[in-house]
Each structure stands twice: as structure tokens, then as C-alpha cells.
Amino acid sequence: MKSHKQTPTSIVVFGATGDLAKRKLFPAFFNLFLEGWMPEDFTIFSLGRKEHTDETFGEYILENIHNFSRNHDFSEAQWSQFREKIRYVPFDIKNDQSFYSLKKELDEYDSEIAHRTDRIFYLSIAPNFIENVSNNLKKYELVKDRIKDRIIIEKPFGYDKASAIHLNNLLSNNFEENQIYRIDHYLGKETVQNILAFRFANIMFEPLWNNKYIDSIQITVAEKVGVEERGSYYDGAGALRDMIQNHLMQILCMVAMEPPSVFKSSEIRNKKADVLKSVRRIHVEDIEHYTVRAQYTQGRIDGHDKVGYLEEPGVNPGSKTETFVAMKFYIDNERWNGVPFYMRTGKSMAAKQSSVVISFKEVPDDTFRNNKSMLSPNKLTINIQPEMDIKLSFMAKKPGLNMKLKPVDMVFDFFECSPNTPEAYETLLLDVLEGDPTLFMRSDQVEEAWDVISNIQEAWERFDIAKMQTYPAGSWGPEASDELLKRQGHYWISNSEIN
Ligand SMILES: NC(=O)C1=CN([C@@H]2O[C@H](COP(=O)(O)OP(=O)(O)OC[C@H]3O[C@@H](n4cnc5c(N)ncnc54)[C@H](OP(=O)(O)O)[C@@H]3O)[C@@H](O)[C@H]2O)C=CC1
Numbered sequence: 001m002k003s004h005k006q007t008p009t010s011i012v013v014f015g016a017t018g019d020l021a022k023r024k025l026f027p028a029f030f031n032l033f034l035e036g037w038m039p040e041d042f043t044i045f046s047l048g049r050k051e052h053t054d055e056t057f058g059e060y061i062l063e064n065i066h067n068f069s070r071n072h073d074f075s076e077a078q079w080s081q082f083r084e085k086i087r088y089v090p091f092d093i094k095n096d097q098s099f100y101s102l103k104k105e106l107d108e109y110d111s112e113i114a115h116r117t118d119r120i121f122y123l124s125i126a127p128n129f130i131e132n133v134s135n136n137l138k139k140y141e142l143v144k145d146r147i148k149d150r151i152i153i154e155k156p157f158g159y160d161k162a163s164a165i166h167l168n169n170l171l172s173n174n175f176e177e178n179q180i181y182r183i184d185h186y187l188g189k190e191t192v193q194n195i196l197a198f199r200f201a202n203i204m205f206e207p208l209w210n211n212k213y214i215d216s217i218q219i220t221v222a223e224k225v226g227v228e229e230r231g232s233y234y235d236g237a238g239a240l241r242d243m244i245q246n247h248l249m250q251i252l253c254m255v256a257m258e259p260p261s262v263f264k265s266s267e268i269r270n271k272k273a274d275v276l277k278s279v280r281r282i283h284v285e286d287i288e289h290y291t292v293r294a295q296y297t298q299g300r301i302d303g304h305d306k307v308g309y310l311e312e313p314g315v316n317p318g319s320k321t322e323t324f325v326a327m328k329f330y331i332d333n334e335r336w337n338g339v340p341f342y343m344r345t346g347k348s349m350a351a352k353q354s355s356v357v358i359s360f361k362e363v364p365d366d367t368f369r370n371n372k373s374m375l376s377p378n379k380l381t382i383n384i385q386p387e388m389d390i391k392l393s394f395m396a397k398k399p400g401l402n403m404k405l406k407p408v409d410m411v412f413d414f415f416e417c418s419p420n421t422p423e424a425y426e427t428l429l430l431d432v433l434e435g436d437p438t439l440f441m442r443s444d445q446v447e448e449a450w451d452v453i454s455n456i457q458e459a460w461e462r463f464d465i466a467k468m469q470t471y472p473a474g475s476w477g478p479e480a481s482d483e484l485l486k487r488q489g490h491y492w493i494s495n496s497e498i499n
């Protein structure tokens, strides 16, 4: 349960001049401020190399709030109160002196307000800086209090299982696990959190949530955008690392986990980790059968020509990095034995669509056996974005004098009940302020998720198994992705069928 936290807090944003801070973090802090969720006393120490004064940095933040915030309804007075809370600190991570000066600045702030503030360090910087920053936060005693001081780590968390273990070890040398907040912003999305409420606060669905009634489950996170300005990062990552290892695996955990005995972070995180442990590892020799990888080629999206991946700025023209992945998993436990879980994600696709579709089994072949061709199995669709709804498709009688059947939908729409839902980063930042780690990834979850995909990484990258397919920008991916499902009598359900 969220409360209005009153503990004075120093928020330190490393990478405050970067893309993530501009589009997500500062608009999120401002919205929390406008809605009364920020502590009464707080300062955002904004660190970057670019030249700024408090004045010019404030102007830059205001411009970004106008461009990227969901909320434009604020007064000048509200902005100037928030503006007072932001200090720009020129900072070079490579220079130890910067850490020393930062420590002085934080201590001075504590003296100013006569309180040892809670300290939150947001590492919105390239992954190769994490080691240095983490060590120096400890060395210069910026992080000292095991309860009050927290560190937020952005994705990607490692490059593979070994590097994630290395990073976890490094962090645990410097901090307690309860101080470390590993962000996966999908977990902050309202519709993703609602999966738990839907499953565990209703009696109707959970009894059916197993292999006796469910035929297959598919998770799609399709994006219309290409790699945009992040070509050089993306080319070193690819869709498997950038999306499957984290966002799609986390959605999978929410859908497949066992009921937690109580709504408590340790309990929920344990149950999620259990799912990942039970995901069947795909043997290298089966990778071709279970996975599809592809790159987009030139095409058209919304009437505009789009370049192919290999022509994108920052991308190696001979790159073998995938921009699309489709795959099939099984979860080897009593609940899910035999149910295929399909996942797909891609850039430059036909539509933006994040959804989970639960397809139920057919009804037994008795009452309506003479009308069998009219029957379609029940389907539950959880639309995560851009539509935010839950839709249950079931059979009903067609109005008329004879018994004809047709599928109909019952829809719960998030927008209708709350048109101004918080952004994922607002939810997650508030959780850090309140010290609630439920929606963050624990070290074992991250390592387990890497483990799930490690054979795929090896098969693709080391042994070049599973041919790189192509798909035109603006399509739903390569044919091989449809084939993957067709083999088991399934098909992908895309926006046009869902909405
Ligand atoms: N952008 C996004 O949409 C997403 C980003 N992330 C992750 O967030 C993190 C930040 O990404 P993003 O904002 O895109 O990156 P950017 O490249 O846009 O920004 C990097 C930031 O790091 C700062 N920086 C670089 N070198 C130094 C240095 N030596 N000393 C001090 N500061 C330095 C830059 O400061 P300056 O500009 O002043 O030089 C800048 O503020 C990354 O880990 C990324 O993977 C995760 C999900 C989405």
C-alpha cells in the first residue's frame, strides 16, 4: 500500500543529461511531485558532463516535461517549486575527485536541513560505468546507511549469465540486496501489475489457470519503432537480450507463477523465480525447431518509407544482430506441463502491440456436437499497451429463433476507469522512495532469466544455428514465425484480430 512518504531524501541521478532521464525520469519525478507523492524535503542532484548551470538545466528539464510528460496541467508556481529542488552537478565518473565533491555536497545538504536524508542513487548510465560508480559510492562513503541508502540499476543487467553473476557479485560486495533496485520498467506498467490482481483477487479464473483448461499462451511485444538513436547499443544487444531476457520473461512470470501465500515482496519474488527455474532449457540441437530470429529490411510504416536494420545509423552493415525473435517454451511443473508458451518481439513491426493471449481448450464434444463448426474456444486477452484492457471472448447465442452460436467479447478497459494512469517509471520511482522492492528484479531472477536464454545465445552466436530470417519493416515478422505456431495448430493473434 502506497503512503505519502515524508522522509527527507537526496536523489542523485547519474546520467541526468541522457536520453532516459530526459524522456522518462524527470517527467516521472515531476508528476509524482504534482500529485503529492514526493517527500516534503527532497533535492535531485543531477549529474552529467555537459555544461549547465542550475538555471539552464532547469530550462532543459521544463522543455522535456513539455515534450514527454503525460501531464501538462500545471501552474508556473508548481513548476518553480519543483525547479527549486533540482541542482545540477558537473560530474565526471572517471574522476575520483567528483565522488569526493559529491559526498561533500550531500553532507552539506543534510546539514542544511538538519537531517541525514535517505539517499537514492539512480545509475542512468552506460553499463560499463556501473562497476566504477558502485565501488566509489562505497569507497567515498556516499552509501553508508543500509536502510536509508538505495541504488537503482538500469537494464541491460549484464550481457549473459556470467556477466550478470559478475555484476551481482560486485554489487553485493558494496551493498545489501535490499538496497539494490534492478529496474524492469514493464513491471511498473499498470496492466502488467493488474495480472496479479486479476489472477489472485478473483475466484473465477484461477481454477482454470492450468494445463487442464488452457491450450496455449502467447506473449507479444511488438514495436513500430526501429532502433531510433540507439543503434550502436542495440547492435551489441539484439531483441533476445534487449526484450526477451527481461520484459517478456517478467510478463511470463506474472502469468505463470503460483499464488503467493501473501502479497509480500519476498513471497512474490520467490514465486517468480520458481517459474524461471521450471522453464525447460532448450537443448542447442533443438534451437532451430524452437526459435526464430530475423532482421527487418526496408519497408513502409504508416505510409512512410523505413530503412532496413543494416542501414540504420550506428549499426554495423554486416551485423548479425536480430531485431525480431519468436520462440516456444515449456514450463515443466504440474500446472503447465504440456502447455506451449509462445513469445515474440520485434522492432519496425506492423503495429505497436503488447499483449498476452490465453487460449483455452475446446469444450468437450457433447452438447453442441452438431454445431461444432460454430464453436471457437474461449480466449482471454490482456492488452498491456497501447490498448490497456482485458477481454474475455466466449460463445453466446445469436439472437434469433434457432440455436446459432457466435463468439462475443466482454471487455474491461483501463482507460475508461482511469484515463490518466501513472507511467511505469512513476510507479517504480515511488516504490524506491518507499523502499518497496516487489516490482524489481532480485539477483537470482536475473541470473535465472539469463540461464533460460543462454543455450539460445550460444546456438545463434557460436554455432550459427537457426538461419537469420528477414521481414519487411511494417510487417508481423518472417513467415518462419507463423510456421513455428502452425506446426502445433496455433497462430499468432495480432491487433487486427484482437481489436
Ligand atoms: N534511453 C532509453 O530509452 C533506455 C535506456 N536504458 C538504460 O539507461 C541507461 C542510460 O541510457 P541513456 O539515457 O539512453 O544513455 P545516454 O547515452 O543518452 O546518456 C548517457 C549519460 O551518461 C553520462 N555520461 C557519459 N559518460 C560520463 C562520464 N564519464 N561521467 C559522467 N557522466 C557520463 C552522459 O552525460 P553527458 O551527456 O553530460 O556527457 C549522459 O547523461 C543505460 O544503461 C541504458 O541501457 C534502459 C532502458 C531504456
Ligand SMILES: O=C1O[C@H](COP(=O)(O)O)[C@@H](O)[C@H](O)[C@H]1O
Binding pocket: 155, 223, 242
Ligand atoms: O527496455 C526497452 O524497452 C523499450 C520498449 O518499452 P515500451 O515501454 O515503449 O514498450 C524498447 O524500445 C527498448 O529497445 C528496450 O531497451
